[in-house]
Amino acid sequence: MPTVPTTSSTSTNSIFDELESQVRSYCRNWPAVFTTAQGSTLQAEDGRSYLDFFSGAGALNYGHNHPALLEALVDYLRSGGIVHSLDMHTTAKRDFLTAFRERILAPRNLDHKVMFPGPTGTNSVESALKLARKVTGRQHILSFTNAFHGMTLGSLSVTGNSMKRNGAGLPLTNSSKIPYDDYFSGAIEDFLWLERVLGDSGSGVDKPAAIIVESVQGEGGLSAARPEWLRALSELCRAHGILLIVDDVQAGCGRTGDFFSFEEAGIVPDIICLSKSLSGYGLPLALTLIRPELDQWEPGEHNGTFRGHNPAFVTGTVALERFWSDDAFSTRVKQRSAELHDGLAAIAAGYDGAVVKGRGLLTGIKFPDDSAATKVAAAAYRRGLLVETSGPEDEVLKTMPALTISPDELRSGIEIIAAATQEVLGVPSAPADTPGPQRTEPRGEDDDT
Template sequence: MSSTSIFDEIESQVRSYCRNWPATFTTAAGSSLHAEDGRSYLDFFAGAGALNYGHNHPVLLEALIEYLRSGGIVHSLDMHTATKREFLTTFRDRILAPRGLDYKVMFPGPTGTNTVESALKLARKVTGRQHILSFTNAFHGMTLGALSVTGNSMKRNGAGLPLTNSSKIPYDDYFSGATEDFLWLERVLSDSGSGVDKPAAIIVESVQGEGGLSAARPEWLRALSELCRAHEILLILDDVQAGCGRTGDFFSFEEAGITPDIVCLSKSISGFGLPMALTLIRPELDQWEPGEHNGTFRGHNPAFVTATAALNHFWSDDTFVGEVRERGAELHDGLSRIANGYEGAVVKGRGFLTGIKFPDTSAASKIAAASYQRGLLVETSGPEDEVLKTMPALTISSDELRSGVDIIAAAATEVLGAPVADLAAAK
């Protein structure tokens, strides 16, 4: 059975990725996916960042198969299990302790929007305030609370009702350096007559994965952290997409040297694409009553198994971090060579969350489509899909990385014409 008619017949119109990539995929390994028609595709998408270690990594796969064959617990809500104990011990020893972090670990549910919802609820509970500040072009999830702090109008419109108790403030460089980012906020928070209520929290992404790959400068994040501390506002760092090594360090905020009050993790924390999310909480903020925030699928033990295997295999020392930074620099250099050939094109993002913004807002989508025809999965980002967004697996080889960049270059030539450098050489 190879027809795709069943998808049109039964599946909801809400599906999206399959419209741009209509192949029917069957198997995958590393940075390659294989379709039932025999074609293979290089993956610069990595499950929207849920597959930082590639498809079916053999170390993680073996740990999972061994666990399932042993008859181990699969579903446990928040009961004690041996696999949860091993994960928590490993996460503490491999990630938290080496970074001097003492966060409490909450399992809020299986996805990124679950961790954001729990963070917003907890901030309001602890502070007794309702309002949340978030940033222009932010994306934090698709449930109502997460949508209320999301900037994208298309996604917000899907809520079907007013999204309240939040306001948007300018992200780093929103005014292109024309005004000091926190000048207005600092002024109104300090003025008792401003009429602006102090918020419970400010939620931010270090790199706006869906909002156009804007990357906050370390000094901007430090200023934001200091502002929150000065006014007793909680700082929530959404690391759902940019965390777990995607920007080089395990957490995307490490470069800035800040310690957020609450951190949201999901996507690649399981290491294998299995549903899992964490909310990391400063100990004094862990004021939940037992069962006050719960969910049926908080105890997905296969995800604990693969997460533990990933932490032990990749994060036991600094070797992997060095490799990721090296490959990330190669990706940035390759994309820069493409961008330099087209007037107004710029490279955005950090590490393995990097892309090219083109002045023609329709170009990125056309280049992504042309790349697919050449055997590369790459998506777009930004309010108008104006950024070509690359998110390869962190384990991708230099040769695979080069092949993907070459495909993007060829697709750009097809869509935009020969780059300036090529035209100059031809003369």
């Protein structure tokens, strides 16, 4: 009979190495043992504080333990409210759907149906791919170079990263990759090949059921599609009867300033995948938004045990009402985004070949040396900043601060990145003052607290 370890033998950090799988990753770069968090700050058990430019990989757009969301969640749980409900009707779900329609869909003239596919982003992507194939009767899906759409088999089939794809352990079929915006540095006309083969009955290329795209490739190196490129993609899909799926799991929920990352382009996708910060509190919640005529599911044809996570409905409703009832919060996010871009651009200007990539508060620096970003991130961690990397070779330093971050916190993070970069790459060739955030609007009740 196995012996149960005593509390004393499991109280040290060795338990992580002894019991956890080798698959863990973030803790290898950030080995601190974290205890509490508030806003953009995490506290470790050794007493050290860390500024968070990671935001739970985008699941914490409103920071850690936002007091308004926390209060609503605690009140709901103490009231005996339903926690788990599959897809049954609950008051929490009704409130969330009402807020989502009134605050998000209606102001944008979107009439999409709302599907709860399961708790995660990859659940949303899987449901979108399945529905596109069901509705069109076609199997093939097109996705883009350096795309990332999730870790389940369907999502991996439209993901570009070879390391992630190899983890599937079997061939990933019925999808093809096409060049993302600026993949050929402007040397080849956008969609030239695709237009030709779709219009040529002798090309041997089957018409796809759908094309899935990220407006900003969060895991693929922070490439951000131009609005005109997204519009051309949307027009191509419409002309050829191909469904357009926008994966807004990471870049959505306000990360680029607008609630949806594609709003700037003025397009209306057929299917939209959302997750990450929908709950606003890090609680699992995902949606698949579907144009009404595409909602052709049979009851129960796609389901999931945890698709009705009522605590997430509660915090999600508060987040929608608090942050998206008008344009004030979006305006502040765009201001913080400009300040972040300026600060990173000042750092990049000091190192030949370094460029700023991304959009909104999903922005980073690509250095000429592909190994530099990982080293800078490690140096930043030693200085008390959590910042990760992006791209197939981890070649981009990726920042994702909370949308509610204060100007002072944003400035501090930029200064840490500047110091970490200098430690790794040396004194910049053209030292520049790293511009920091200056508050240009009055502080409102929905600002960074």
